[in-house]
Amino acid sequence: MEKNQKKELIRKHGEDVTGTVETIKKELERFDTIDLVKTPDDNWFEQFVAIEMKRQKKQFRRDLTLFLILAAVILSTIIFTLMARPFFFLVLQAAAVAFTFFYTGMRLRKREELHEKQS
């Protein structure tokens, strides 16, 4: 293909893309002027914020309690096994390390697969 023909094709493609972008922009601008969904009044927003903040505080307290209970259970188990069953304590430690390696490997492989799919 000659150089001029190539240039002409690239120019034509550029013009086509610009035209498509302009059409899309014009249509989306028109779309924005149509009231498909109404904006609620000020009261609704105030209520939304109050309810949501209350819910998040409650959720935080629940999560913190659960965390503290779990931490207490895990710590007591570890201390008990360390004192009463040292062999079982070592097995638990090895299992924890093996699980961490396995889980990290799985996550990395999944991320790579997702990246390959996206590109």
Added chain:
Amino acid sequence: MEEKELVKKAKQGDHSAFSMLFRGNYPLLLKYLLKVTMNPDAAEELAQETMAKSLEKIHLFNGKSKFSTWLISISTNLFIDQHRKRKREIAWREQETDGRKLKWHMDSRREEWSDALSALSRLSSEMRAAIILKHYYGYSYDEIGEMLRVSPGTVKSRVHNGLTAVRKELDHDGKEPKKGVN
């Protein structure tokens, strides 16, 4: 009151500052989500989820961008997460239904459902979001990449492929409609 002042007060837990921020940015957020989801119900639901998330994460907002940009970024993340959770086939079928729903809403308001909107509704949501963010809201490829959690190169190729698909659809105007681009 200025946006910076409102954000400062919101960070201190001021309810009315939050509601003023949301009231001011809700129409823009909802209109963005309507264009991306093509479904009024899903757009409203996502807008509320976005506000809830921003309430929780307000301490992370550094004020470098506009508050509206931050909300758009959160909503895009939520939308993409929601989409990834669904299986590809189901997502595509839902997309078709969403396009039809929106067309019905437009028809009932005696507004034209143009070929360009139809072509946009047939794109995959990732492509549609990339095109809208780039060419309607004017964000850079880097900014969109951060929002969609992909590389700027991937955004560029999505925008290019999406525009090519829309152009083809518009060229085929009046002919048999084609299957969606995924």
